[in-house]
Amino acid sequence: MTALRNTWDKLRRNRTAVLSGGMLLAMVCIAIVGPVVSSNDYLQTDFDNLLRPPTLQDMQFFGTDDLGRDLFVRTLLGIQVTMLVAIVASAVSLVIGVVYGAVAGLVGGRVDAVMMRFVDTLYALPFIFFVILLMVAFERNFLLIFVAIGAINWLDMARIVRGQTLSLREREFVAAARLTGVSLPRIVFRHIAPNLIGVVVVYLTLTIPQAILVESFLSFLGLGIQEPQTSLGALVDAGVNQMEGASWMLLIPAFLLALILLCFNFFGDAMRDVFDAREAS
Amino acid sequence: MILLTVDKLTIRYGDMTVVDGLSFQVSQGESVGLVGESGSGKSQTALAILGLLPAAAEVSGSVMIGDTNVLGAEESVLNKLRARRVAMIFQDPMQALNPYLRIGAQLRLILISHGLATGRDADAQVIDMLRRVGLPDPERQFDAYPHQLSGGMRQRAMIASALLAGPELLIADEPTTALDVTVQAQILELLAELREDTALLLITHDLGVVAGRCERMLVLKNGRLLEAGQTGDVFAHPEHEHTAAMIAAAPRLDRGEVLEPRGGSEVLGIQQLAVTYKERSGTNVQAVRGVDLSVAAGETVAVVGESGSGKSSLVRAALGLVPAQSGRVAFCGARIDAALKRRAQTVRRDLQLVFQDPVASLNPQMRVAEAVAEPLLVHEPGSTKSSRRDAVGSMLAKVGLDSSYLDRFPHELSGGQAQRVAIARALILEPKVLVCDEAVAALDGSVRERILELLRDVQQQSGLAIVFITHDLAVVRAVSHRVLVMYLGRLVEFAASEQLFSGARHPYTHALLDAVPVPDPRAPGGKAAISGEATSAVSPPPGCAFHPRCPHAAAICTNELPEQRSIDGVTVACHRVEEISRY
Numbered sequence: 001m002t003a004l005r006n007t008w009d010k011l012r013r014n015r016t017a018v019l020s021g022g023m024l025l026a027m028v029c030i031a032i033v034g035p036v037v038s039s040n041d042y043l044q045t046d047f048d049n050l051l052r053p054p055t056l057q058d059m060q061f062f063g064t065d066d067l068g069r070d071l072f073v074r075t076l077l078g079i080q081v082t083m084l085v086a087i088v089a090s091a092v093s094l095v096i097g098v099v100y101g102a103v104a105g106l107v108g109g110r111v112d113a114v115m116m117r118f119v120d121t122l123y124a125l126p127f128i129f130f131v132i133l134l135m136v137a138f139e140r141n142f143l144l145i146f147v148a149i150g151a152i153n154w155l156d157m158a159r160i161v162r163g164q165t166l167s168l169r170e171r172e173f174v175a176a177a178r179l180t181g182v183s184l185p186r187i188v189f190r191h192i193a194p195n196l197i198g199v200v201v202v203y204l205t206l207t208i209p210q211a212i213l214v215e216s217f218l219s220f221l222g223l224g225i226q227e228p229q230t231s232l233g234a235l236v237d238a239g240v241n242q243m244e245g246a247s248w249m250l251l252i253p254a255f256l257l258a259l260i261l262l263c264f265n266f267f268g269d270a271m272r273d274v275f276d277a278r279e280a281s
Numbered sequence: 282m283i284l285l286t287v288d289k290l291t292i293r294y295g296d297m298t299v300v301d302g303l304s305f306q307v308s309q310g311e312s313v314g315l316v317g318e319s320g321s322g323k324s325q326t327a328l329a330i331l332g333l334l335p336a337a338a339e340v341s342g343s344v345m346i347g348d349t350n351v352l353g354a355e356e357s358v359l360n361k362l363r364a365r366r367v368a369m370i371f372q373d374p375m376q377a378l379n380p381y382l383r384i385g386a387q388l389r390l391i392l393i394s395h396g397l398a399t400g401r402d403a404d405a406q407v408i409d410m411l412r413r414v415g416l417p418d419p420e421r422q423f424d425a426y427p428h429q430l431s432g433g434m435r436q437r438a439m440i441a442s443a444l445l446a447g448p449e450l451l452i453a454d455e456p457t458t459a460l461d462v463t464v465q466a467q468i469l470e471l472l473a474e475l476r477e478d479t480a481l482l483l484i485t486h487d488l489g490v491v492a493g494r495c496e497r498m499l500v501l502k503n504g505r506l507l508e509a510g511q512t513g514d515v516f517a518h519p520e521h522e523h524t525a526a527m528i529a530a531a532p533r534l535d536r537g538e539v540l541e542p543r544g545g546s547e548v549l550g551i552q553q554l555a556v557t558y559k560e561r562s563g564t565n566v567q568a569v570r571g572v573d574l575s576v577a578a579g580e581t582v583a584v585v586g587e588s589g590s591g592k593s594s595l596v597r598a599a600l601g602l603v604p605a606q607s608g609r610v611a612f613c614g615a616r617i618d619a620a621l622k623r624r625a626q627t628v629r630r631d632l633q634l635v636f637q638d639p640v641a642s643l644n645p646q647m648r649v650a651e652a653v654a655e656p657l658l659v660h661e662p663g664s665t666k667s668s669r670r671d672a673v674g675s676m677l678a679k680v681g682l683d684s685s686y687l688d689r690f691p692h693e694l695s696g697g698q699a700q701r702v703a704i705a706r707a708l709i710l711e712p713k714v715l716v717c718d719e720a721v722a723a724l725d726g727s728v729r730e731r732i733l734e735l736l737r738d739v740q741q742q743s744g745l746a747i748v749f750i751t752h753d754l755a756v757v758r759a760v761s762h763r764v765l766v767m768y769l770g771r772l773v774e775f776a777a778s779e780q781l782f783s784g785a786r787h788p789y790t791h792a793l794l795d796a797v798p799v800p801d802p803r804a805p806g807g808k809a810a811i812s813g814e815a816t817s818a819v820s821p822p823p824g825c826a827f828h829p830r831c832p833h834a835a836a837i838c839t840n841e842l843p844e845q846r847s848i849d850g851v852t853v854a855c856h857r858v859e860e861i862s863r864y
Contacts (some may be wrong), residue, residue, distance in 0.1 A: 158674040175602055176706070178621060180656045181629035190655075194646035 010274045017270030020263040027260065031079040040070035042077050042113050043228055051246045062252050066242055073231055075253055081231040082212055082260070085145060090204055092150030097157025098200060105156070105165025106188065114161065119155050126144040127152055130224055145224055149211050157203060168192050199274045205268020209261040216257065232257045282309045284480050285330065285367075292325050292504075299325050300502040302342070302791055306451060311644050312473075312481040314491035314512065317501035318725035319696070320562050323484045326501075327454050330482075331369055332359040346450070359843065364391050367445035372455040374435035378427040384411070384438050385423030391445050404863035407445065414441040415471060432588075433464035433814050443499045444475060451476060454484045461587035462752060466796035466809035468496055486725065488531045489798030491753075493807045494518060501525045513802045530730040531800040532755035534782070537675075540762045542777040543626050545577035547614065548713050548746045554608030556594045567816050568594040570770040571608065574748075576714065579740060581747040583761035583778075585754060585793070589818050591770040592750050600632055609783065613713070626705050630660050631707060633707035637719035639699035643691040643706075650687040653677065653706045660710055680735055697728035704732070708739060716748045720817065721756060733760055758782055769826040772845060775852040782864070784851045789827050825856065833861045 011017050023223060035042065038059050046068035054063040062071035106116040130149045138144060170190070177187050216233025218224035225231045232253045239250030285307040292300040300322040307313050317323045328334050330344055332351045344351040346362055354362075363369075371377040379387055388407045392398040398406050404423070414437040427435055443451055455473065457465035473494060483495055491498050491512060498509040498515050500523070507521045519525040525598055548792065556569040569591040576582045579766065584592045598605040601621030610617055612631065618624050633691035636642035643652055653673045657664055664672075674684055680701040691699055701721065707715055717736070721729040737760070741774060749761055757764055757778070764781045766774040766789065774787040785791050791810060798807035813830045822829050828838040835857060843854045857862075 121500055172461065172636045172638065173644040173647075175549065176634065176636070176642050177644075177655065179600060179632070180659055180710075181626045182655060182659050186659075190647070195644070218455075256425050 004268060014270045016041075016216050016266050017089035017274065020266035020270065023262070024263045027079060027256075027263075028083060031076045031083070035073045038070070038073050040073050040104050042069065042230070045069055051242065051249075053246070054248055054252075060136060063246070065238060065249055067244070069100045070116065070209060071235075071249065071252065075232075075235060075256065078230045078232040078257065079260070081229065082226060082233070082257070085149065085215045086208045086211045086264075089145050089153060089215075090147065090207045093153035093157050093207055093211075094200070094204055096150070096237040097099075097154035098196070100154070101158040101161025101163075102165050102188070102192070102196070105162040106169060106192070108166070108169070110142055112162070116159075119158055121181065122155055130249045131218065133135060135223055142225070142229075144244060145215060145218065148218075149214050151209060152214075155156050157200070157207065160203055161196060164196055165192060168195055198272055201275055202268055202272045205271065208264045208268075212257070212264075221267060232260075283307070284309055285482075286345040287326070287330070288345070290326065290329060290344060291341045292322070292329060293339040294337055299504050300741075303501070303504070303506050304342075304744045305499055305506065305509060307482055309449065310478040310480055311494045312476075312483065314495035314498040315482060315484045315501060316486070316488060316491050316498055318486060318527075318727070320503070321501040322504035322526065323501050325456055325504075327369065327452050330452060331363060331367060349566055356438070361395075362455065364443075365395055366445065366448055367450045367452065368448040370436075370439050370451065370453040372444050373459050374432070374439040374813075375427060378435065378442075380427055383424050384430070385427055386512045388438075388442050388445055392767060393727060395446050395574075397446060401847050407441075410441045410445050411438070413469075414444075414473060415440070416441070416460050431814050432460055433468065436460060436464075436468055439818055440442045440468070440475070440644070444479070448479060450480045450482065452482045452484070455486070457490065458485070458487070459815070462754070462815055463587065463792055463796045463809070463811055465490075466798075466807050467812065468805060469798075474491040480750070487798065488522060488528060488726075488800035489807065491667060492800050492802045492804075493798050499802070500527070501645075502753065516800070516802050518750060525725055528800060530726045532759045533799060533801070534758055534797045534800055535753045535801070535804050537759060539779045539782050540581070540756060540760075541779070542762050543580045544579065545579045545744070545746075547575050548578050548612065549574075549576040549748070550609075550611035550614075551575070551595070551599050552609045552611070554595060554598055554599045556591070556603060557604045557606045558594075558603075560819075562752065564819055567820055568770055569598065572765075572770075572772050573765065574599075574765055574775075575632075576746045576748055578713065578746050579742065579744040580762040581736075581749055581760050583749045583751060583757040583764045584767065585751060585757055585764055586767035587752060587768065587815055589815050590767040590817065593718055594770075595767070596718065596748055596750060597636075600634055600716060602634075623811065624693055626660065630656075630710050631713040632716070633710070633712040634716045635700070635703050635707050635720040639696060639703045639721055639723075639796050640694075641700060642703050645691055647690075648687070649677070649682075649689050649691075649694075649702050652691075653709055654704060656706060656710045672706075676700075676709045679739075680705045681731070691724065697724055697732070699733060700724060700728075701735075705734065708745075711743060712745070714748065717752045718751070720749075721751070722753065729756070736760070754793055766793070769815060769821045771854065773827065773853065773854050777850065780849070780851055786848065786858050787850055788831050788833050792830075825854075833857050 015191060040059060046064065049064050050068045052064040059069050060072060061246055063074055065071055104112045134144055134148055155265055174191055177191055215224055215231060216236065219231050219233035220237040220261060224232050235252060235253035239253060242249045286303050290300055290303045299733060303325065303326060329340060332350060332354060334340060342353050346366055347677050349362060375522050385407055389403045389852050392403045392406060408419045408423055411422055416422045416437055416723060419565055426613060430438060448634050457468050458567050460468060469490065485491060498512045499506060502523055506516060508524050515524065517526060519528060551574040553571045553573060554569055555571050556568045559569055560566060572595055586592045594603060597603045599610050601619060603622055605619045610619060612628055650673055653676060654669045657669045657672060677686060682698060682701055694702065722734055724732065736747060740747060763777050765772060768789050774790050795808045795810040809833065811830045823842050824840045825838045828834040831838065837856050842858045845852050845854045
C-alpha cells in the first residue's frame with residue numbers, strides 16, 4: 001500500500017494535477033447535484049419563455065432553448081452523458097487494448113503477427129461507415145455509442161502497449177529476472193506493467209478527450225444521443241442552429257466542452273509525471 | 282604561437298557548476314591531453330571552445346582563438362572559425378555524420394561552404410583526403426553512406442572531414458572509446474601521423490591514450506583543473522593525490538602480478554556450443570561456432586575478443602538467455618537443459634549474471650531494496666519480509682552501500698552505485714557462478730578498481746567461479762586465472778594468464794596485447810600491430826577467419842580451418858603457431 005500512498009502524495013503535491021483534477025471533480029459534482037436541486041426539469045417545455053437569455057430568475061442560469069426547456073439542467077445533463085460516454089468508452093479501450101497489446105507483445109512470434117494483422121484489418125474499416133452500419137442494423141441506443149467508440153479506441157491502445165511490451169521484454173532487467181527464475185506472472189505484474197503505466201496513462205488521457213470529441217461529432221451529425229436525451233455535442237449542434245439570435249445556446253456548451261477537454265489533457269500530463277519514478281520526488 | 286587561450290572558463294546549469302574557473306593554453310603544433318573521469322567537465326569544455334554549448338548554459342570567462350572571443354560571438358563569426366581554424370572529432374562518428382548524405386557529399390560541403398574549392402576540384406581534394414586517412418578504395422567510399430562503413434572506417438572519414446579545411450587546432454573528444462582496441466591503436470596512430478603541425482586537444486578518460494600520444498596533459502576533476510604539466514612529469518611525479526590515485530588505479534598490461542591458476546572441481550562446462558541468430562532479412566549469423574569452456578570453482582576465466590567475436594553470445598547461451606543451436610552445457614558435472622524455462626530453479630539460483638549497463642539492468646520502477654530482495658522472494662518463499670530486509674541490508678553493506686540506499690530508485694544512483702546494486706542482486710543467493718558481461722567497462726577507473734576488488738573478496742570467501750567477459754586486456758590481467766580469446770565466433774587461444782601474458786601464441790592475441798595502450802609514457806604500448814577490422818560474422822573469410830589481418834598468413838591459412846591444438850597446456854588454433862612463436 002505504500003506505493004499507492006506515495007502516488008497519492010505525489011499527486012497532491014502536483015499543482016497542475018490538483019487544479020485540473022479538482023475542476024473536473026467539481027464539474028461532475030455540479031452536474032450530478034444541479035438537476036436535483038434545480039426547480040426545473042430537462043423535459044419541461046415552456047412556450048412563454050422561448051429562447052430566454054441567461055438570467056437569475058427561476059434558476060434559469062443558462063437561459064432556455066427554442067422549445068423553452070431550461071438549458072442549465074440540460075447542460076448539466078449533457079455533461080453527465082459526455083463524461084459517462086468518455087469514461088466508459090476509455091475504460092473499454094483500456095481493458096481490451098492493454099490486455100490484447102500485452103499478450104501480443106509478450107507471446108510474440110506468430111501469435112503476435114496474427115493478432116496485429118487483425119488490428120490492421122479493423123483499422124482499415126472507415127469509422128463513420130461502421131457507425132452507420134451499427135445504427136442501421138440495431139436500434140439506436142445509448143449502449144451502441146459506447147460500443148462504437150470503444151471499438152475504435154482500443155486499436156491504438158493495443159498497438160502502443162504491444163510496442164512498449166516488445167521493447168520492455170528485451171530489456172536487461174527482465175533478462176535478469178528471467179535468469180533468477182522469477183515467475184512469468186511476477187515478471188508481467190512487477191517488471192513490465194509498472195513500466196507500462198506511464199505510457200498507458202498518457203495515452204488514456206488522449207483517449208478520453210478523443211472519445212468526448214467522437215461522441216460530440218456523432219451527436220452533432222444526429223447519429224449519437226437522441227432527443228430528449230442530450231450531450232454536450234448535441235447541445236452544440238442545437239446551438240449552431242440558433243447561433244444568430246441566441247448565441248448563449250452555442251457558447252455555453254462549447255465553452256464547457258473545451259474546458260473539460262483541457263482539464264483532461266492537463267490532468268494526463270500531470271499523471272504521467274506522478275507515475276514516472278524517475279521524476280524527482 | 283598560442284592558438285587557444287581559455288581563461289577562467291565557468292559553465293553553470295542552474296545551480297550546478299560543471300566547469301569551474303578553468304584556464305589553459307594550447308600552442309601551435311603541440312598535443313595536449315585533457316583527462317578526467319565522467320562528470321569532470323571535459324566534454325563541456327570542448328563544446329565551449331567551439332561555441333556549441335546549449336542555450337541553457339551560463340558561461341563566464343573567455344575562450345580566445347587567435348584574437349576572437351568565442352563566448353558570445355556571432356554565429357557567422359563562429360562558422361568562419363569552425364573547420365577552418367578549429368575542428369572537432371566526436372566520440373561516435375555514426376552520430377556526427379549525416380546518415381542521409383554520402384560521405385563525399387558531406388565532406389565536399391565543408392570545402393564549398395568555406396570557399397576553399399568548388400566542383401571537380403573539391404571532389405579531388407576530398408578523395409585525396411580520404412586516401413590520406415587510409416580509407417581503402419577512396420573513389421568508391423566517396424559515394425558510400427555512413428552506415429555502409431565499419432566503425433573504424435567511419436571514424437577515419439570523420440578525421441578526414443576534420444582535417445579537410447586545414448585547421449590549426451583539432452579537438453578530439455574520446456575519439457576511440459567506441460572502437461575495438463586494435464582499431465583504436467590504428468586511429469591514434471593515424472591522428473599522430475596526419476596532424477603534422479596541427480595542434481591536438483585530446484579529451485579522454487583513458488590515461489593510456491594520453492601517455493602514448495600527448496606532450497602535455499591537464500587533469501580535470503569536478504570542473505576544476507587539478508594539475509597540468511609535461512605528460513612524463515605528471516606520470517612520474519603527480520602533484521595532486523587524485524592524479525596519483527588515477528594513475529595507480531589504471532590497470533596495466535606490463536606489470537603487476539598475474540594470478541596463479543587454481544585447480545578446482547568444474548562448476549560450469551561448455552562443449553561445442555554454437556549460437557546462430559536469424560536476422561530479419563533471413564540471413565543466418567553464426568555468432569558462436571563451436572566453443573569449449575570449463576570454469577572451476579574459485580577461479581576467474583576471462584573471455585576476450587573484439588566486438589562481433591561472439592563472447593557475449595557464448596555465455597548468454599550457456600546461461601540460457603539466448604537459444605543455443607547445438608552443444609552441451611553442464612553444471613557441476615550434470616548436463617543442464619539449454620532452454621532457460623526448462624531449467625530447475627536450483628540451477629538458476631547458482632548461475633547469475635551482471636550486465637554492462639547497470640542502469641538498464643535495474644527496473645526503473647523498483648527500489649533498491651525490492652530489486653535486491655527479489656531473488657530471495659523467488660528462491661526462499663518461506664522467508665519473512667524482515668529477514669529478507671536484513672539479508673538485503675547486509676548484502677548491500679558487503680558491496681559498500683549503507684542502508685540509506687535501500688529506498689532509492691535506480692535513477693537516483695550513480696553508475697558505480699547502480700552496478701554495486703546489480704552485483705548485490707546477483708550475489709544475494711550465493712551463486713556458484715557469476716558471469717560479468719563487460720560489467721566494469723562503463724565505469725570510471727577508481728570505481729572499476731573498487732568493484733574488481735569486491736569481486737575478488739567475494740571469490741576468496743566463497744569460492745565463487747567468475748566468467749569475466751571484456752574487451753579490455755589490462756583488466757583481464759588484473760583479475761583472471763585463465764583467458765579464452767575469441768575471434769569471429771571461434772576459439773583462437775585458451776591459456777592460463779601467466780602463459781598468455783608472458784608469451785601469447787596466436788598472432789591475434791599478440792595484436793591485442795600490443796594494441797593496449799599503457800598508462801606510462803616510458804613504456805611502449807598502443808601499437809597498431811595489425812591493420813583492418815574484423816569482418817562481419819555473417820560471412821567470415823574461409824579458412825582461418827583471422828587470415829586477412831594476420832601478418833603471418835600463408836597459403837594454408839586461406840583455405841583450411843586450423844584445428845585446436847594443445848601445446849604446453851595452451852589450446853590454440855593456428856596453422857603456423859610453431860613457426861611464429863615470438864617469445
